[in-house]
Each structure stands twice: as structure tokens, then as C-alpha cells.
Amino acid sequence: MGLIHVAEEGGWPSNTAVVDAHIDTVHHMLQGRDFLQRSTEGQVDLPRLQAGGVAAQVFALFVEPEYKPDRALHRVLRLWDALDRTIERSAGAMHLVRSTSDLDEALGKGQLAVIVSVEGGEPIGNDLAYLRVLHALGVRALGLTWNERNAIADGAGEDPNGGGLTRFGRSVVSEMNRLHILVDVSHLNERSFWDVLDHSTSPIVASHSNARSLCDHPRNLRDTQIQALAAAGGVMGMNFFADFLVSGEAEATIDSVVAHIDHIVALVGAEHIGLGSDFDGISRWPRGLEDASCFPNLTDALLRRGYRSEDVRAILGGNFLRVLRQVWDGTDF
């Protein structure tokens, strides 16, 4: 069945725009990996993104725990600089995207659309001023926490029914809504997730989280959470970390990712699923999805599974771009 789609559409999957909502590559850039050269090191570089058909990539700026809390802002600025210098060296192959018109320009020219997110709100500390400065720089998505508690909310490593969104956290979400910054709920504990959903006036994303009913890990979302995220117009990115795909030490395969997609489609339809590989931040990955050049294998698996080509396109990137346009442009959803 999939092969018929390929024949009909000519050029599939090379014309499929993949959007990956989460990778941890920037600290490798800072440590000296040349992102512009194809490498056997790590999982992501520009040649492998191009081989994988990735049109837009969200680069997470992740502040390692040893910099928190006092040096978190310094560290995030240092990471920003490493990414920015790489974009500059790319001589037009990468395009920093701060708006939907930037996005359209990058996609139109076949440049890699670079979207920057911050993973964990520690660089903001207790002051919205730093959120506004990060926005002015070009940060367009923010994961409110990593696994631990911060001034905004409790993370997935805390008690699920512990602290939720703090008073300051509510002001952060409101300011993010006002500035059209994407609110990312991956890594929140359950109570914070529900608080954010109550408080945000824009659709939210879970950039790199899977279905908890298939793999019971606090980083994944329960069915009720998935339904609520979908009802609010959001999207969740499938994470390729084996620990979030399969239980115990079992080996993960492409079919493990497809199983999560199948489950979420049955629950809320195909419009709320995207990809958030977590490449360069994970230690175990599915066979067949070893690095960023492997996305066509997932395309093939979805087509073989019988997904319609329009649903495959939506899952590979269309859904995430839809939400991003809604949030960035402040349009109705």
C-alpha cells in the first residue's frame, strides 16, 4: 500500500518536510563538534538533517544542572552564541527563524529553519525581564521546567501531585502568551501540566513526550492529558529515547514509535502528533532510527502501516508547523 503512495506522488519521501521539535545538539557545538560537517559522532549535524529531509529544527538550549540556578542565564547565552556562530558559518544553509515570515522564507529557499527553545525556566530566575530579553534575542519556545522544581513549576522528577504552577509561573505563562512564545509542557509533573492547561490561552506543545499507557514513565503523558492537550489544539512530539518507548530493557524499534503514534491517533486523531526525537540527548534509540538521517525509515514505516500520505505529512511536520503558526501569529485555534 505504501509503495502505491510512493509511486503516485513521485519524489516521496524526499519532498516531505520533517520538523523535529527537540534535539540537544547545541552543547555539542559548544564542546567543539563541527555541526556543518558530516560526523559519526552524536546523532545530528547539518548533512544528516538534510539527508533526513528535516526542513525545520527546534534546537533546545539545555542548561546542565551544575549551572543552576545562579549561572543558568550565563550558560544559556553561551549556548545561544555557539548556535548563532554556527548559523553564521553556514553561509545561508541555516536560517534563524523568529517569525512565520522568517519560517516561510527559510522553507522557500530550502534553508534549514532554525527555531530556538530553552529547556527549563531557570535562566529566567524570578524575573519576567529575563524572559523578555530571551524573546528579544529570538527564543520562541520555552519548556517551563526540566525534571526538578524551579521558580515556575514542579518537573516530572518531583511528586506528580506536588507543587503545580507557582504564582510566578502563572505570570510566566501569561507573558509567554502575550509574547507569542510556545509553551512546552514536556518535563512538567502532572499537576503543573493541568495548571498550565488551565492558564494558557494559546495551544501548548509537549515537544518530546510519548504515551504513558504504552510506556509508564513520568516523562510520558497519560491518555487524559493527551486528550486535554488535543482539545486545546496542541501537539506532542514523539520521543525516540528507548526508555520512553518500551518498558524495561526491551529493544526499541521503529515499530515501537509507530505503536505510540497508533495509540494517540486512536485517542485523538492524527492532527496532534509530531516528532521530538531528543537526538543528542539520549543514550538508547530505536533500531532504524539511529540518527537524524533516518527519518525516511519512519515515513516508510507509517506508509506501510497504511497511513494516508496527508496524515504522514502532518505527523512528520505539518501539525507542529500549524500550532507554531497559530501561536506565533496569535491566530484563532
Ligand SMILES: [Zn+2]
Ligand atoms: Zn528533555
